[in-house]
Amino acid sequence: MALIVQKYGGSSVADAECVKRVAQRIVATKKAGNDVVVVVSAMGDTTDDLIDMAEQVSPLPPARELDMLLTAGERISMALLAMAIANLGHEARSFTGSQAGVITDGAHGKAKIIDVTPGRIRAALDEGSICIVAGFQGVSQGTKDITTLGRGGSDTTAVALAAALEADCCEIYTDVDGVFTADPRIVGAARRIPRISYEEMLEMAASGAKILHLRCVEYARRYNIPIHVRSSFSQKEGTWVVDSSDIEGHEMEQAIISGVAHDRSEAKITVVGVPDKVGEAATIFTVLSEAEINIDMIVQNVSAASTGRTDISFTLPASDGQSALAALNKLKERIGFESLRYDDRIGKVSLIGAGMRSHPGVTATFFAAIADAGVNIEMISTSEIRISVVVAQDDIDTAVAAAHRAFDLDAEQVEAVVYGGTGR
């Protein structure tokens, strides 16, 4: 008998019909002889509706109370889901994050999980119950206030519970069939990736693939929890996110490249005319870090000998753009830079694949494909298993399609190469 943790997102439980369909899937898993723990998000637009209500009473609601408000969303969906399962003749019990033992720090709105003590879940499982747990929420250590985990929180709840319960796997249900080699809306020939390593999935997530959140993959990697990303609207196998040793050992002909990700949510700031002195770059990024702004890519041009000045460009979430500009402008005198340039019409295209470590020429092929498509590269950054380039936002689709084709990822071409292994 396996223990399976399933997570259903808001679109999977958007209305009563959806809730009933999900209940059937859960009961089927139970009937197949498994213990089942389900993590559920708030229904459809509930969270947005609650935020609207908060804005109507206060322009800047206290974070503690916003968390108290938002956690009403999962309370509703989890109780309804438990009712729908009971209506199918199976015992189901719902638990808040606090009841499920999800202990967090006190950072309201973006709490981190410190510990999971699922004693009540285990007891309910032992009594034969299906357990429904509210995603996205926990209770703070010490003060015992209700907290929310922030973006991707429900996925993280699911993986954290799977780890604490030593579950056999964690199924993340979504509205697509799994992780694809590129966004199918851009590349019609994009294929589902049957198996991918945690590291590649992390790079995919960091590069704009929205299907799994960074935190959840990091958690799964740390505790070695296999994640199965699949659709709640079909019975198809999805994508398994697993330890790299579980891939390379089984698949004889590992794909060089897993996929092409893209991200439209970033902006680029260029600090023009920075005096080329030791420590200026450090000052700039210390200030941005103090303003809690996450920097992604950084490029520093070679200093022009004639002026002794240089330009520093970096990318960041466009939503942080205005606060970053404000923070830097306060520093203008101290650093003595000339001006700031801001561009939010950019995009990032990333090539991800553990195989590129051992295959020379990947970078050259990638740049050539983009150049041949007539797209100009503005910035470049690389890691062991990823190459990212910044291009004009209008060029993203062209660049993604070109890279996808250049690495033989299009479905009709590469079945033999990429599915070379045994799969699962």
Place this chain on the structure above:
Amino acid sequence: MALIVQKYGGSSVADAECVKRVAQRIVATKKAGNDVVVVVSAMGDTTDDLIDMAEQVSPLPPARELDMLLTAGERISMALLAMAIANLGHEARSFTGSQAGVITDGAHGKAKIIDVTPGRIRAALDEGSICIVAGFQGVSQGTKDITTLGRGGSDTTAVALAAALEADCCEIYTDVDGVFTADPRIVGAARRIPRISYEEMLEMAASGAKILHLRCVEYARRYNIPIHVRSSFSQKEGTWVVDSSDIEGHEMEQAIISGVAHDRSEAKITVVGVPDKVGEAATIFTVLSEAEINIDMIVQNVSAASTGRTDISFTLPASDGQSALAALNKLKERIGFESLRYDDRIGKVSLIGAGMRSHPGVTATFFAAIADAGVNIEMISTSEIRISVVVAQDDIDTAVAAAHRAFDLDAEQVEAVVYGGTGR
């Protein structure tokens, strides 16, 4: 510095504007130098909407999960209220029933409060916070499941917290100005009652006055918590519900009669032709009690000597009518009664007043007033401080108005008599 517990019902926090207005009232109480604990119900129709959702997924939702679902309602209203108060520059913290230490038994949907351990509330008060507590909910002893208190639950939460915190008083805010001598929709001249004893208020509540629930008044009486029933839409004094010793000592000329209450929600069942043997009535009412049906008034006719049979009539909530008929029909053979008659076109009119103890002739005046108005009395029941009669439902308004007039309760007539005391 006083400690005041305030309770706001669903209509007082029906939308964002209402929430903001209530926040101002709370802040004004705090600014006047009081510690404030606020108990709040779910907004407007939230509870009904949640029940609708439950019915969409299951015809008979498990009670535990229904409680989990419904408690989302107060979670939303209390968080919004705390935000609105914070927006006025005051520290406010919201607490679930569980966090506030409202410990109940495990009877989901109609849980009873076993204990209140408001340690977190007291600590927050000591830190200068206004505390907002979810009404209507608690956590079960032992199993630590979320429970709801059933009808009138938020009022009971408020009084129970007031008792546990040794508050100076409990203000129950509603959409009318207090307790009236009769329903102002029936008797235009009805007056607000400035002070009433717990006992009279209990009889009013039991007789159909919907303004305070029985349980809440019982709780207040047991712990001697003064209740101030008042409108959230005005600054007027409302009605104080207090210990009778606090009335008779202060008010020289205690009103004989507090008011006239009525109730349209009951039905009458007549068990026709019951053999006049010892124990038959007991059998009937044991069966009804086992079916958890609350009986109100009972009348047994004198047995007709010729047949050796009698009729037993009783009233009960009309909502329990069908289950009572079913329970009795199962018993038909055993008791050997002839038939059952069911009438839900009845109503109850009650005269309430501690003063009637010491004033003879009240009963006669009451019956005469009703008879003079041309209304037929079907059943009668009395207590120390109440006389109730059952009449045809269409005659209720006439009977209420006639009784109100006969006891000089109409506003223009009686100011001198009823306000004879010092009031408060």
